[in-house]
Amino acid sequence: MAAPRFDELIHASTRLSIMAMASAGKGVEFRFIRDELGVSDSVLSKHLGALEAVGYITVHKESIGRGWRRTLVDITEEGEAAFQGHVAALDAIIGRTERHGPETGGQAPGGVRGGGSEHAGSDPGTVPRES
Amino acid sequence: MEHEQEARAALDGVRRMQTSVEGELNRNRPRWWMDILYAAGFYTVLASLELGTWISPAVAGLGFAMLFLAVGLGILRAARGGVRGPRRVWTPARAVGAAAWLAAMFAVFWAVRTLAEGFLPEWAAPVVAAVPAAVLSWFFVHWLGRLGFGPGRPAARAE
Numbered sequence: 586m587a588a589p590r591f592d593e594l595i596h597a598s599t600r601l602s603i604m605a606m607a608s609a610g611k612g613v614e615f616r617f618i619r620d621e622l623g624v625s626d627s628v629l630s631k632h633l634g635a636l637e638a639v640g641y642i643t644v645h646k647e648s649i650g651r652g653w654r655r656t657l658v659d660i661t662e663e664g665e666a667a668f669q670g671h672v673a674a675l676d677a678i679i680g681r682t683e684r685h686g687p688e689t690g691g692q693a694p695g696g697v698r699g700g701g702s703e704h705a706g707s708d709p710g711t712v713p714r715e716s
Numbered sequence: 717m718e719h720e721q722e723a724r725a726a727l728d729g730v731r732r733m734q735t736s737v738e739g740e741l742n743r744n745r746p747r748w749w750m751d752i753l754y755a756a757g758f759y760t761v762l763a764s765l766e767l768g769t770w771i772s773p774a775v776a777g778l779g780f781a782m783l784f785l786a787v788g789l790g791i792l793r794a795a796r797g798g799v800r801g802p803r804r805v806w807t808p809a810r811a812v813g814a815a816a817w818l819a820a821m822f823a824v825f826w827a828v829r830t831l832a833e834g835f836l837p838e839w840a841a842p843v844v845a846a847v848p849a850a851v852l853s854w855f856f857v858h859w860l861g862r863l864g865f866g867p868g869r870p871a872a873r874a875e
Contacts, residue, residue, distance in 0.1 A: 605733035617798025
């Protein structure tokens with residue numbers, strides 16, 4: 586199991602969904618992601634660009650004959666590690682609350698602090714949020 | 717509490733997206749008759765071994781054509797989907813498993829053929845021995861399908 590590491594960049598709902606799909610499948614098509622998320626091409630492109638810029642995913646085009654091309658998204662090893670770490674951090678947040686009760690504060694196991702955006706960049710290696 | 721709810725919602729979203737990917741893979745898995753075509757091709761190739769100088773190559777060619785057609789159609793069908801495949805299909809254990817399947821198929825063929833040669837004409841022994849090997853090949857290709865597309869066939873409405 587990956588060490589918990591909260592990652593602000595992929596915590597945004599759309600990016601987390603993209604990472605989840607890319608982690609589950611190899612060569613996930615742009616069109617499939619767009620339809621699943623119900624977002625426009627431009628919005629998805631922006632999120633993919635942000636994830637690609639930090640090396641979490643690769644985006645490449647593939648010819649499927651007769652001049653047709655499709656865009657495929659693959660997660661990188663670095664992206665997979667960040668995604669698994671983030672999922673572990675989310676699990677840790679839930680585990681912390683279940684152990685301490687719903688109104689208890691404190692720090693999550695593995696040095697993970699909270700789940701909200703106000704904790705951006707609180708852990709070593711945390712990627713800052715992009716607009 | 718707020719953080720916990722946010723974390724739960726995020727994890728639910730992750731699971732939902734992963735289920736979507738699995739569903740997409742499952743929708744585009746090879747149809748059942750492609751597995752049958754593969755096994756039939758495998759049977760035809762093995763059964764052709766002792767059919768004579770001219771007949772054997774022709775029948776074996778037909779068998780290989782069926783094998784390649786089954787694989788090609790499966791690849792074409794899978795390529796229509798929005799996901800090319802699951803990640804990390806081939807682990808060392810699975811590669812060993814695939815080799816064991818292949819070894820088992822040929823071992824069964826060889827053993828049954830050896831036994832059948834005592835009772836049947838030379839040309840007929842491979843024809844009989846190919847039956848259990850072909851059944852094993854169906855299980856083999858079904859296993860490969862589970863690795864590549866997940867368990868289970870798509871629901872009727874998704875066909």
